[in-house]
Amino acid sequence: MGLDGRRIVLARHGQTQWNQERRFQGSTNTPLNETGREQARALAARLSSWPMEVIYSSPLDRALYTASVVGERHGLSPIVLPELREVGFAGWEGQSIPELAKAGDFARWRADPFFNPPEGGETGGEILWRLSRAVETILEGPQRQILIVAHGGVMRGLYAVLAGMDPHKVWNMDFSNCAISGVEMRWGRPCLAFANDDLHIRGGEPGQRMPVW
Numbered sequence: 001m002g003l004d005g006r007r008i009v010l011a012r013h014g015q016t017q018w019n020q021e022r023r024f025q026g027s028t029n030t031p032l033n034e035t036g037r038e039q040a041r042a043l044a045a046r047l048s049s050w051p052m053e054v055i056y057s058s059p060l061d062r063a064l065y066t067a068s069v070v071g072e073r074h075g076l077s078p079i080v081l082p083e084l085r086e087v088g089f090a091g092w093e094g095q096s097i098p099e100l101a102k103a104g105d106f107a108r109w110r111a112d113p114f115f116n117p118p119e120g121g122e123t124g125g126e127i128l129w130r131l132s133r134a135v136e137t138i139l140e141g142p143q144r145q146i147l148i149v150a151h152g153g154v155m156r157g158l159y160a161v162l163a164g165m166d167p168h169k170v171w172n173m174d175f176s177n178c179a180i181s182g183v184e185m186r187w188g189r190p191c192l193a194f195a196n197d198d199l200h201i202r203g204g205e206p207g208q209r210m211p212v213w
Contacts, residue, residue: 003139003185007193007213008146008162009047010155011070013063014039015177022097025151026089026121031061039178039201040069046180046200048073050212053143056134058084058150066178067149078149083134087127087153090120113171114157124167131157155181163190176201182213 014036018025032040047070057067057078067078092100100106108116114124131154138146148158152175160167163183175181179198183190193213200210 002188004188006139006144006146006185008138008148008183008190009050009052009212010158010181010183011043011047011066011147011149012152012155012175012177012179013058013060013066013149014043016062018094019177024089024092024095024097024100025062026086026093026153027060028093029060029062032065036062036177037065037069040066042200043178043180044070044073046210047147047212049209051145052076052147053145054079054141055147055149056081056084056138057148058086058154060085060151063149063151067147070147070149081134081137083130083137084148084150084154086151087157088122090118092118092121110171112168113153114160114167127153127157128161128167131161135161159192163192165192180212184213 014032016025016030016036017033018030020033052074055067055071055076055078057064057080059080059082064078071078105118109118114127117123155175156170156173159165159170159173174196176196176198178201179196181195182193184193
């Protein structure tokens with residue numbers, strides 16, 4: 001069976017305290033805060049009617065917890081792929097983004113993040129290589145309704161690897177906590193169907209059913 005017709009939902013993890021405080025997280029293993037746990041439950045409700053067959057998750061707790069909450073609705077345990085961990089920001093992790101924004105290194109990073117990493121951080125080549133390996137693993141499976149739960153930086157990298165977007169431009173895309181994006185395989189290539197849909201977080205009523213596709 002070919003790849004055409006496969007649907008992949010990309011979901012970012014719920015909010016953490018460092019998200020709330022606008023700090024770089026990267027590979028630091030921060031947990032969800034209470035708001036993040038509520039967001040994970042809202043994401044699970046949003047995806048409850050979508051017939052997902054498999055869930056892949058980053059190994060970091062904030063993503064794995066989110067994936068596990070969603071998986072409970074479907075009787076699925078997330079498959080952890082180490083390659084889906086967040087981008088490593090080295091010495092920037094834990095630091096305030098507004099404070100870092102005053103430095104020249106941050107301005108260079110912000111202009112083209114995958115290609116101007118902080119000192120000691122992961123390079124764009126390293127990130128895109130490991131995400132390419134993750135995508136190969138995912139697409140080798142037989143499942144056709146796939147959920148990937150990861151991080152903002154990883155989502156941008158997956159847009160480049162999976163959807164063929166320019167890696168120099170993907171940081172112009174936004175990814176809210178527990179928002180979803182959809183990629184569908186059509187005519188032998190991936191097509192971006194929707195992006196950063198978080199209506200279940202900011203506009204949904206308790207128990208309200210919302211479509212995915």
